[in-house]
Amino acid sequence: MAMSEAAAKVDKLDVLEPVPVLVGRPGDREINDQLFQPVWTQTRRTWLALFAICVSLAGLLFLAIAYTVATGIGVWGNNVPVGWAFDIINFVWWIGIGHAGTLISAILLLFQQKWRTSINRFAEAMTLFAVMQALIFPALHTGRPWFDFWLFPYPSTLALWPNFKSPLMWDVFAVNTYFLVSLLFWYVGLLPDLAALRDTSKSRTARIAYGIFALGWRGSARLWRHYRIAYLLLAGISTPLVLSVHTIVSFDFAVSVLPGWHTTIFPPYFVAGAIFSGFAMVLTLVIPARKAFGFENVITGKHLENMAKVMLATGMMVSYGYLMEHFHAWYGGNRFEFDTFFKTRMFGPYAPVYWTMIACNVITPHIFWWKKARTSLWVLWIASILVNVGMWTERFIIIVTSLHRDYLPSSWAQYTPTWVDWSIYAGTIGMFGTLFLLFLRFVPSVSASEVKELRRELEHEAHAPAAGHG
Amino acid sequence: MNAPQIQGGRGVVTRAGGVALLALAATGAGIALDPQRALWAYHAAFTYWAGIAVAALILLGSFHATKARWPVVLRRVLEAIPRTLILFLVLFAPVALGMNKIFAWVDPQGSGLTGELLHLAHHRHAYLNVPFFLVRQLLYFGTWIVVGGLLWRWSVRQDAEKGVGLTVSQRRLGTGALPLLAITLTFAAVDWQESLDLHHNSTIFGVYYFAGSFLSAVAVLVLALYALRREEPFRMLSADHWHALGKLLLAFTAFWAYIAFSQYMLIWIANLPEEAPYFIHRTKGPWGAVGAALFLLHFVVPFFALLSRDLKRDPRKLAFVAAWQLVFHYLDIYFTMFGGLMPAGPQPHWTDLTALVGLGAAGLAFGAWQLRRAAPVPVGDPYLQDSLRYQPQ
Numbered sequence: 081m082a083m084s085e086a087a088a089k090v091d092k093l094d095v096l097e098p099v100p101v102l103v104g105r106p107g108d109r110e111i112n113d114q115l116f117q118p119v120w121t122q123t124r125r126t127w128l129a130l131f132a133i134c135v136s137l138a139g140l141l142f143l144a145i146a147y148t149v150a151t152g153i154g155v156w157g158n159n160v161p162v163g164w165a166f167d168i169i170n171f172v173w174w175i176g177i178g179h180a181g182t183l184i185s186a187i188l189l190l191f192q193q194k195w196r197t198s199i200n201r202f203a204e205a206m207t208l209f210a211v212m213q214a215l216i217f218p219a220l221h222t223g224r225p226w227f228d229f230w231l232f233p234y235p236s237t238l239a240l241w242p243n244f245k246s247p248l249m250w251d252v253f254a255v256n257t258y259f260l261v262s263l264l265f266w267y268v269g270l271l272p273d274l275a276a277l278r279d280t281s282k283s284r285t286a287r288i289a290y291g292i293f294a295l296g297w298r299g300s301a302r303l304w305r306h307y308r309i310a311y312l313l314l315a316g317i318s319t320p321l322v323l324s325v326h327t328i329v330s331f332d333f334a335v336s337v338l339p340g341w342h343t344t345i346f347p348p349y350f351v352a353g354a355i356f357s358g359f360a361m362v363l364t365l366v367i368p369a370r371k372a373f374g375f376e377n378v379i380t381g382k383h384l385e386n387m388a389k390v391m392l393a394t395g396m397m398v399s400y401g402y403l404m405e406h407f408h409a410w411y412g413g414n415r416f417e418f419d420t421f422f423k424t425r426m427f428g429p430y431a432p433v434y435w436t437m438i439a440c441n442v443i444t445p446h447i448f449w450w451k452k453a454r455t456s457l458w459v460l461w462i463a464s465i466l467v468n469v470g471m472w473t474e475r476f477i478i479i480v481t482s483l484h485r486d487y488l489p490s491s492w493a494q495y496t497p498t499w500v501d502w503s504i505y506a507g508t509i510g511m512f513g514t515l516f517l518l519f520l521r522f523v524p525s526v527s528a529s530e531v532k533e534l535r536r537e538l539e540h541e542a543h544a545p546a547a548g549h550g
Numbered sequence: 551m552n553a554p555q556i557q558g559g560r561g562v563v564t565r566a567g568g569v570a571l572l573a574l575a576a577t578g579a580g581i582a583l584d585p586q587r588a589l590w591a592y593h594a595a596f597t598y599w600a601g602i603a604v605a606a607l608i609l610l611g612s613f614h615a616t617k618a619r620w621p622v623v624l625r626r627v628l629e630a631i632p633r634t635l636i637l638f639l640v641l642f643a644p645v646a647l648g649m650n651k652i653f654a655w656v657d658p659q660g661s662g663l664t665g666e667l668l669h670l671a672h673h674r675h676a677y678l679n680v681p682f683f684l685v686r687q688l689l690y691f692g693t694w695i696v697v698g699g700l701l702w703r704w705s706v707r708q709d710a711e712k713g714v715g716l717t718v719s720q721r722r723l724g725t726g727a728l729p730l731l732a733i734t735l736t737f738a739a740v741d742w743q744e745s746l747d748l749h750h751n752s753t754i755f756g757v758y759y760f761a762g763s764f765l766s767a768v769a770v771l772v773l774a775l776y777a778l779r780r781e782e783p784f785r786m787l788s789a790d791h792w793h794a795l796g797k798l799l800l801a802f803t804a805f806w807a808y809i810a811f812s813q814y815m816l817i818w819i820a821n822l823p824e825e826a827p828y829f830i831h832r833t834k835g836p837w838g839a840v841g842a843a844l845f846l847l848h849f850v851v852p853f854f855a856l857l858s859r860d861l862k863r864d865p866r867k868l869a870f871v872a873a874w875q876l877v878f879h880y881l882d883i884y885f886t887m888f889g890g891l892m893p894a895g896p897q898p899h900w901t902d903l904t905a906l907v908g909l910g911a912a913g914l915a916f917g918a919w920q921l922r923r924a925a926p927v928p929v930g931d932p933y934l935q936d937s938l939r940y941q942p943q
Contacts, residue, residue: 096617096714096932192942323808335819342820345753347812396729404736404753412751413673414824
C-alpha cells in the first residue's frame with residue numbers, strides 16, 4: 081500500500097476512532113516518571129484529608145464490630161421473619177463491585193482489548209478491597225465469628241462437618257478462591273512495576289521495601305517469558321470466576337422456595353448486575369483519581385466512554401432480568417409470586433426503595449446512548465454513583481421485601497436497620513477508602529510496564545500499513 | 551480490492567431449492583395424514599431454523615456494537631443468514647394455520663386439559679390467545695426483517711459507495727437494535743416453545759433458547775465458510791479467523807451449558823409442584839437418556855474438543871465440531887418440545903426428518919441466492935484490510 085493511501089486510510093479511521101487509548105507516544109522514561117510520580121512526591125493535603133475521613137469511618141467499623149461481637153447480632157435490625165438483611169445485602173453489594181476488576185483484568189485481556197491496560201490495576205485493587213469488605217459480613221453473621229474456622233474442611237477432631245448442601249458453604253469456597261486468585265493476579269501484574277520502583281527509589285528504606293516485594297525481578301527475557309505465561313494462565317483461571325462467584329451468590333436465594341427469590345434467571349442476572357455495579361464503582365473512583373494525578377493522557381476519554389457502554393449493556397441486561405421476573409410472576413399463575421412483584425414491591429412499605437431501584441438501574445443507564453453523556457465527566461460520575469445506589473437498593477428489595485411478607489401473613493413484620501447496621505456499612509466504605517488511598521499512595525495505580533507495551537503495540541500498528549503489510 | 555462473485559452458488563440454490571420443495575411437499579402430505587404429529591414436527595424444525603437466523607442477526611449486531619474488525623471479511627456470509635427470515639415469515643403460515651393442533655392453549659377444553667393445566671390456560675388467556683399471538687409474530691418478524699434488511703442493504707451499498715458513513719449507520723443500527731432483538735427473541739421463545747408445556751415457567755428460558763440458537767448460528771457460519779473456502783475471497787481466511795470462530799463456539803458451548811445447568815438445578819432443587827413436572831418428564835425413562843446425551847454430547851465432548859488450539863485452527867475439524875453442535879441443538883429443541891408433548895418417551899416420525907431437511911434446505915437455497923446477488927465480502931468496508939491482516943498476539 082502506498083504511503084499516501086495509508087495516510088488517507090488513517091484519516092478515514094480517525095473519524096470513527098477519534099479518541100485514542102494513549103495520548104501521544106511517551107518514551108519509557110516519561111511513562112515511568114509520570115506514573116510513579118504519585119509514589120515519589122510528598123503526601124498531598126487532599127490525600128491526608130480524605131485519609132483522615134476514611135480512617136475515622138474505618139474506626140467506626142471496628143467499634144461497631146466490637147459491639148456486635150461482645151453483645152451478639154441481636155443489636156442488628158434482623159428479626160423474624162427478616163433473618164437476613166444488611167449483612168447479606170452489603171455482602172452481595174461488595175462482592176458485585178469486585179467483579180468489574182476481574183472482568184477488566186481477565187476477560188478483556190483474553191479479548192485483547194487495548195483499553196483495559198490503563199485501568200486494570202485500579203480495577204483489580206478495587207476487587208481485592210471490595211472482597212475484603214464483603215467477607216466481614218458473613219463472618220459476623222454466623223453469630224460466633226470465633227468459630228468461623230468450622231466452615232473450612234480442616235481435619236476436624238470434633239467430627240463436625242459443615243453442611244455442604246448449603247449454598248452458604250459454596251460461598252465460602254467461591255469467595256475465598258476468588259479472593260486468592262484476584263490477589264495473585266494483581267500481585268503478579270505488579271512485579272515489574274515494583275522492581276522499577278526499587279530501581280528508581282532514592283531512599284534506602286524504599287529500595288529495601290520495594291525490593292522485598294519485587295521478589296528479585298530483574299527483567300530478563302526468561303523472567304518476562306515466565307511472567308507472560310503466568311499472567312495468561314491466571315487470566316484463564318479468573319475468567320470462569322467472573323461467572324461462578326456471583327452465580328453461587330445468586331444460589332443463596334434462588335435455591336429457596338421464597339417468592340421473589342426462586343427464579344431461574346438469577347445466575348446470569350446476578351452476574352450482569354455485578355459487572356454493572358463494578359464498572360460504576362470503577363468510574364466513581366477513576367474520574368477523580370485521573371484528575372488528581374493528571375493521568376488524562378493514559379486514562380483517556382475512550383476508557384471512560386467504553387466503561388459507560390459496558391454499563392449501558394449490563395444495565396439493560398439487569399432490566400431484562402426485572403422484565404422476565406415480572407412477566408413470569410404473572411405468567412406462572414402463582415399468587416404469591418404475583419403479590420410479591422406487583423403488590424409488595426411496587427406499592428408496599430418499601431415502594432420508595434423499589435422505585436429508586438428502577439430509576440437508578442433501569443432509567444439512568446439509558447443516558448449513555450448519547451455520546452455527550454458518555455464524554456461528560458460530571459454526567460458519568462453522577463450516573464456511576466446513582467448506579468451504585470441503585471444496585472444497593474436492588475439487593476435491599478430482593479432480600480427484605482421477599483422476607484418481610486412471605487407465605488404466612490401472621491408472621492409479617494417490618495425491618496428497620498439499627499445504628500449498628502448503618503455503622504458497619506459506613507465503616508466498610510471507610511475501610512475500602514482507606515485501603516484504596518494507601519494503594520494510590522504507595523503503588524503505581526496505572527501499570528507502567530503495560531502502558532509501555534501498549535505504546536509499542538500502537539506504534540507497530542501505525543507502521544504496519546505503510547510498511548506494506550496491507 | 552476486487553471480489554469476484556461466488557462461482558459455485560447456482561448449483562447450491564437449485565439443488566437445495568429442489569430438496570426443499572420435495573421435503574416440504576412430503577411434510578405437507580404428512581400433515582394431511584397425521585395433522586397433529588406432522589405439525590409438531592414442522593413447528594420443531596421451524597423453531598430450530600428461525601431461531602438460528604435470528605441469532606445470526608444478533609451476532610451481526612454484536613459485531614457492529616463492539617466495532618469488531620476481524621470478522622469484516624466473513625461478514626457478508628453472516629449477513630445473508632438473517633435474510634432468510636423473509637422466507638421464514640412465509641413458512642410460518644402452516645404454524646399459524648395449524649395452531650389449534652400445535653398449542654393446547656388455543657382450545658383448552660378441546661385439547662383435554664383438566665385441573666391445574668386448564669386453570670393455567672385460562673389464567674394465561676390474556677397473553678396466550680390467537681389474535682394477540684399472531685400480532686406478536688408480525689411484530690417479531692417485522693423487527694427482524696427490517697433490521698436484517700437495512701444492515702444488508704447498507705453493507706451492500708457500501709461496496710460501491712465506500713466511505714465511513716455507512717459503517718456509522720450499520721454500527722448505530724446494529725447496536726441500537728440489540729435490545730429489541732433480545733426482547734423479541736425471548737418472547738418468541740415463550741410463544742413457540744414455553745407455551746407448549748403449560749408446566750413450563752422459567753424466567754431463564756429466553757436466554758436458554760438464545761444460547762442454543764446463538765451457538766448454532768456460529769456453527770452455521772463456520773459451515774458456510776467451510777463450504778466457501780475454495781472460492782477466491784475466502785482463500786484469504788487465515789488460521790486466526792478459524793481460531794476466532796472456534797473460540798466463539800467454545801465460549802457459547804460453555805454458555806449454553808451454564809444456562810441449562812442454572813435452569814435444571816434451580817427447578818430440581820426447589821421441587822415446586824407447579825414447575826417440577828417439566829423436569830420430571832425429562833429426567834425419567836427414555837427422556838432421561840436424551841437429557842444425559844445432551845449433557846455429554848452437546849457440552850462435555852465438544853467443550854473438551856474445542857479446548858484444542860490445533861482443532862480450532864483446522865477448518866475441517868472445526869467444521870466437523872460445528873456440524874456436531876448443530877445436530878445436538880436440534881436434539882435440544884426436540885427434548886424441550888417433545889419432552890412435554892410425549893411424556894412417555896420420544897416417538898420419532900418421518901415428518902421430523904422431512905420438516906427439518908425441508909426448512910433447512912429452503913433456508914440454504916434462499917441464503918445462497920442472496921449471497922450470489924452481492925460481492926461475497928464487504929469490499930467497501932474501511933476495515934477490510936484490518937480484517938485480512940488479523941493476527942492476534
